[in-house]
Amino acid sequence: MPQALARVGSVPMVLIMIATVLVVFATSVMLVRSAEKFRVTSFSGLVGAVAGTYWKKVFDLFMFIQLLLVTPIFVNIVGNLGERNFSQWFGEHWATSYQGCALLLVIPVGFPIVLSTRTFADTLFISVISLTTMVILMLYVAIAPWVETGAVVYSPPLWASNNEEQQHSSYFLQAAVSVCFAILVQYAVVESWVFMKPAAKPHFPLAVGLALAFNAFACLFMAFLGYVAFGDRGKANICDNFPKFSMAAQTVQTLVVLHELFYIPINFFVTQLYFLSLFNIHPTQLSTRSYILTASLLFLPPAIAMSFVPPKDVLGAFSYLVDATGAVGAFVIILPVLLYVAAFKKDVCNSYGTLASCVFYVLFGITVMAGGLYAVTVLFLQACNSEGGCSSY
Numbered sequence: 001m002p003q004a005l006a007r008v009g010s011v012p013m014v015l016i017m018i019a020t021v022l023v024v025f026a027t028s029v030m031l032v033r034s035a036e037k038f039r040v041t042s043f044s045g046l047v048g049a050v051a052g053t054y055w056k057k058v059f060d061l062f063m064f065i066q067l068l069l070v071t072p073i074f075v076n077i078v079g080n081l082g083e084r085n086f087s088q089w090f091g092e093h094w095a096t097s098y099q100g101c102a103l104l105l106v107i108p109v110g111f112p113i114v115l116s117t118r119t120f121a122d123t124l125f126i127s128v129i130s131l132t133t134m135v136i137l138m139l140y141v142a143i144a145p146w147v148e149t150g151a152v153v154y155s156p157p158l159w160a161s162n163n164e165e166q167q168h169s170s171y172f173l174q175a176a177v178s179v180c181f182a183i184l185v186q187y188a189v190v191e192s193w194v195f196m197k198p199a200a201k202p203h204f205p206l207a208v209g210l211a212l213a214f215n216a217f218a219c220l221f222m223a224f225l226g227y228v229a230f231g232d233r234g235k236a237n238i239c240d241n242f243p244k245f246s247m248a249a250q251t252v253q254t255l256v257v258l259h260e261l262f263y264i265p266i267n268f269f270v271t272q273l274y275f276l277s278l279f280n281i282h283p284t285q286l287s288t289r290s291y292i293l294t295a296s297l298l299f300l301p302p303a304i305a306m307s308f309v310p311p312k313d314v315l316g317a318f319s320y321l322v323d324a325t326g327a328v329g330a331f332v333i334i335l336p337v338l339l340y341v342a343a344f345k346k347d348v349c350n351s352y353g354t355l356a357s358c359v360f361y362v363l364f365g366i367t368v369m370a371g372g373l374y375a376v377t378v379l380f381l382q383a384c385n386s387e388g389g390c391s392s393y
Contacts, residue, residue: 001219002226002234002241009159010224017220020183021212023364026357027333028189028208030340037343041194043187044277047335050342059335060277063187066325067271071299072306073322074264075102079307081239081253088245102307105261107300113265114295118283120188120195123266130262137255138218141238142225144248154231156224183215186332188270268299316390320380327372333365 005013031043038049044063048056082101094100117123185208193204200207226234230241239256242249269283275298276283283291309318337358341348348354384390 001223002230002238005156005223005227006232006234007160010156011158012160013223014220017183017216019364021216023333023361024183024185025205025209025212027186027336027340027361029205031186031189031336032193032204034336034339034343035190035193041190042273042277043190044274046190046339050339057278060274063329064271064274064278066329067187067267067274068298068302069322069325070267071264071271072302072309072318074260074267075106075303075306076309078102078105078257078260081257084239084244085250085253085257088250099307103304105257106264106303106307109261110264110303111295111299113262114268114299115292117265117269118291120192120269123269126262126265130259130266133255133259133262134218137252137259138222140248140251140255141222141229144242144251154228156227183212183219184330184332185212186336188273191270191273268295272298316380316383316392320376320390323376323380324373327369327376330365330369330372333368334362337361337365 008016031046034050035041035043035046038046040046040049044056044060047059079098079102082105083096083098086096086101090096095104113126117126189208193201196204222238226238226241235241239249239253242252272283272295276286276294286294341358348358380390383392386392
């Protein structure tokens with residue numbers, strides 16, 4: 001986020017964040033209202049009710065692939081940061097290597113949690129832990145630069161950085177889109193609403209609004225305090241902003257690893273929901289044996305495979321694939337609007353305000369999707385043509 005602030009500027013970043021919060025909130029409420037009307041219990045079920053079984057399966061497959069690709073990224077982070085800490089604490093050998101940390105941390109810690117989560121209610125405890133580690137990380141990053149190094153105070157720019165390297169339009173677009181993607185939650189909104197207690201469901205819009213507001217605040221908090229401490233030289237990986245072997249770097253790396261270890265099962269739970277939805281099955285319908293087998297086949301192969309891939313990945317192509325599918329995944333902004341129009345066509349057509357809002361949401365989604373795809377493609381090709389090759393992406 002500090003790097004995004006440097007590339008976008010304070011005013012555009014705050015405006016983008018506000019616009020994104022409003023769009024995500026509105027489209028989330030649209031999803032829930034549409035699901036209520038069609039009496040379905042999931043996002044994919046809503047797609048099926050409106051567009052038919054074929055498009056439901058297409059949607060499920062795309063969401064499954066997109067979310068599954070994120071798991072190896074988390075494994076990469078855990079292995080990379082784990083190696084930095086453990087090799088310094090316990091010396092260099094296989095157990096403290098990238099591969100050893102990826103396997104010995106993700107599978108023994110993350111996989112048992114994966115097996116214990118079959119409903120959204122099961123993810124509550126680990127969500128609290130993951131959120132707690134993130135809050136601690138935020139506070140630590142806000143304080144550590146001054147305690148550790150007595151950092152110089154940098155003033156956040158109102159507009160895009162004057163640094164020539166940061167002025168590249170693709171960098172600006174990538175940063176802007178990163179701000180948007182930080183709070184996209186539509187893919188799990190309906191499922192979360194379904195598992196709320198009946199008495200709490202009327203308060204769902206308030207709950208979503210507060211969650212989005214907190215998320216936006218957290219992103220801006222990290223962005224501004226990170227920039228104040230590190231300025232234009234701030235790097236995308238927050239850990240790289242501290243001296244390599246310093247106590248601050250080790251603490252930040254440990255907190256990030258803990259956050260990822262508890263976030264992996266949450267992401268995987270949603271991944272598994274979409275996979276099973278391809279066969280019209282919910283995790284609670286599976287026997288214990290079938291659930292363990294399914295979770296093992298979906299979780300272990302990508303986690304183990306990523307542990308054997310070098311930290312910088314294969315020529316940067318994997319990172320580009322993840323970023324590109326993530327950009328295309330911005331259609332979760334557009335799709336709720338189309339489903340809402342299908343569910344409440346008469347209401348939408350009879351209200352110019354509602355119709356204008358729907359058009360704005362769709363245009364916003366198209367901009368995020370197209371801008372993100374353009375940015376990551378240009379930057380990937382630029383990296384491939386550089387001295388560092390595609391791996392420098």
